[in-house]
Amino acid sequence: MTYDAIVIGAGHNGLTAAATLARKGARVCVVEKNAKPGGMALSGTLDGVEMPRMAHLVYNLNPRVLSELGLSNVNLKPLKTVSLSPDGNHVVLDGNRATRVDGTPHPEATAYAARYDDLKRFSALLAPLAERSAPGVSFGGRKLDKFSELMAAARIGLKLKLLGRRNMREFLRILLSNVHDYTLDELSDGPIAGAMAADAVKGSWSGPRSPGSVLSLMYRMSGSGPAHVMGGIGKLTEALAEAAQSQAAEIRSGAGVARIFVAEDRAVGVLLDDGSELRARTVLSSIGALQSLKLAGVEHFDAETVTRLRNIRTKGTAAKINLVLGGVPTFSGLPSDLLGARIVIAPGSTYVEHAFNPAKYGEMSEAPVLEIVMPGQIEPGTTQPDRHGMSILFHYAPHDLEGGWTDAAHARLLDITLATLDAYAPGLRQLVVASEVLSPARIEAETGAPGGHWHHGEWSTDQMLTTRPASGLAHYRFAVRGLYLCGAATHPGGDVTGLPGRNAALQLLKDGACA
């Protein structure tokens, strides 16, 4: 039989693409190399404790994706952010409010709120860009497309105008600015600026002083803010899988793809690792762009495209550490009811920049930026009394570590993490009963994400919009007819948004590719 579409990779984007297509009546098959769908948004267990294996929060999951697919069973719980300070003067950030841990306003609350509101306003302005195929001057193409693109650009222009002169100027000024200067112009170099800096560079090979980091912060702020998926992040991909399956889509796990078949300049199916062949009118790939090219065969791409795809920067910098603790840890100066918040160790923007420095030279940060989530504290009752999961995102651990990601390097990464935590939560190290370290190298091996990069490619200004994944490939169409990219390597990019998958599916339908 011939499918209308085969989707490679059952991460959140692959599944979103599959579900979107299936709801429009397409016969879809998702093939996933791992035993379980989920990609990086996957729940796993460590020593019997259920825990997010890699991604542990959503920041900007697009509400359209949920509503279009009818995922009413996905419940998000917005989290407060606690930004720790070495002196115990921690800050609680909740939307645009900044308070002390006792709920009293932080001295910099007003300045923070002003910055937050500006960013929120501007990110709302940019959000429509993310919800459609990258805009761009399409020379050629259908007249209707051109017109709708023009209208979209005009709408954004109009909205910009409606923001008023002050806001429009501020927007144009900070669009490509760096988050370090942007925050420190108004705030002290403390935990508030640190938390903003950390959010701006999450998963990136960049520091807060890198121009463009304000834009990535706006991107991340375009959604509900940091939120926990009730039941664990795996619930999201499970729900997406169910949504696809309820529309008769097939999901084949344990089915890695060895080759994408191309016949007469058209994608016609895939060859699986086990030697079986699947036929389809279209193939969507949610894996990395260069990896997709390799599966299809380099001979189908012109030399310029190949060069461009090789040049995509995919230097992963984030590692994941999962811990099981034998008891509830105590952070100095932090009331236990705040353990259910997102806890960030980024006590200043300069601290974050310093954490980035070594990554440039293939070394891991000795004083890392950590984002800590304790799922059992967010959802009380799901945890055993003597088993507490702690999920930690570690910046910066470069993929190209000098000396390679050996066992000793993984042990070192864990040791740095525990030492950093211990400074804020004395005695935490003694509570550890099980641990697991996922370096970028391991993340790459497990999920196939190029360079172990969380966004399948650096989310920087030169790799976004019409240049994501590369110039000339911006509308999800991937060189041969019927072959599409639908992963984070495409517009709008990384984070668990579901948008690349959704947009790719809609583009494919619009192109009439599987009709």
Added chain:
Amino acid sequence: MGTTDKYDAIIAGAGHNGLTTACYLQKAGLKTLVVEKNDYVGGAAVSRELHKGWTYSNCSYVCSLLRQEIVRDLELPRFGLQVIPYEGNVTLAPGGEYFGAYGNHDAYRREMERFSVKDADAYDRFSRIIMRQCRFIRPFLLRTAPDPTSLKPRDLGELLFMIKRMWDLGRREIDETLRFWTMSIGDMLDEHFETDLIKAGTAGSGIIGTGLGVYSPGTAYVLLHHYMGDVDGSVGAWGFARGGMGAITRALAAAFTEAGGEIRCGSGVAEIRVSGGRATGVLLDNGDSFQAPVVASNMDVKRTMLKHVGREHLPAAFAKAVENFKIRGSSGKINIALDRLPTSDTLPDNGKLFCGDYSCTESLRHLEKAYDEWKDGYWSSQPYFDMLIPSKIDPTMAPPGKHMMTVFTQYAPYDLNVDGVRSPDNWNEETRAAFAKSIFDRLECVMPDIRDCVVHAEVRTPLDIEREVGLTEGNIFQGELTFDQLLFNRPVPGYAQYDTPVDGLYIVGSSSHPGGGVMAAPGANAAREILRRKGLGRRMPKLASRWEE
């Protein structure tokens, strides 16, 4: 008591931009006075005899960006300006390797092939990209940046011009341009080349004068900023002004005085007088005061607005924006009188390379590390430097047989960090000497006998540059060249057309579009705006051709 005289316009600061503005205003019939705090004109484009017999271009030291349209229009060659192009630039690695860059295309390719045939092939592609971007940007240099929030026909027209230029590139080139303008020079070079030394040798232009590292997004544009000039129509070429950089400002001053303008040196502006929201004149340090309905400040925007105008005359939001204007100094300099040419085992025996710039670096990694130290308030322990010996081409710079050497060095902080405290006050004799030592140590790696050749050396920290020239924090571009401070954002959104909230007060220096480098474009653009506002726009010659190339 000082004197009180009336003029049509007063220019505060006799740098190249101030003098350019002055020339155009005077030629348009405005009675113009230039006041300058130093005893000599020139600002940062000066030739000074700091050691008898030797001429130092002790701030800016080479010339390329100076707009030819202005040179021709003001007939600067008639006033003695002669720019001698030099060719070649060599990157010396401390290990003994070197990489030479030649003006001659074939020679350059052959040099690259010494390292990598692949790199030699990539070079053609790389230079095509750079040239295309140069051609794209050059027409914007002598135009006023549009205010994107304005619906005035003029702003809309300029905006349309920008969009049209962009659109005309075609889809592929639009993508390339967006990428180029937002990329880091490090990433860009990594895409094209494989040899560390070639990358490092090319990257220098992407960081000179900036507070960014080679891997900071936006540095590819800074490279462009150093390539978009020309000498005698040869785009990207650099040259020496015969007699030092002061020749440029001397020629401008001569053109100005010939047109009937007046220059007063030796006393700087103490206060820009404002009354009822209008500039009325200036009060000098020596007590003299002069009146004029137009005051054009060649000083950077921070100094002008916060020190000499004062917050009380400014809207709070504007004052805040000026305060947040980024103008961090990142470079220092050593000017050296040499008894003889230093020798080197590393240096190739090649006349062409001897005439151009030398730098000493081995990799992008080294350059990035140099940046990391600066971020924390230290000078780079292994600095990048751009070093030239102008006397090899221009014999007027040193006595016969002797030489003059200029060593631009990066990075050096303004607010030096000593024991965790960052302050410009930390620059003293001791730290200055230590800073100089770090540079000489590095020079010694490639020229072992450099110390023996020195007759006199002038060490210049960012603080020295601020004190002498008046550039806030010693920033050589009067404000960093990052996107948030370019085009309609420079210096402050809403005031990018050389005007300020004070009527009659204009910012004509490099704080304004299109920024630093001895370009004179801000000065000429500002003159056009001033005359236009006075209804004398027709008296300004049209410098920018509509489609330059």
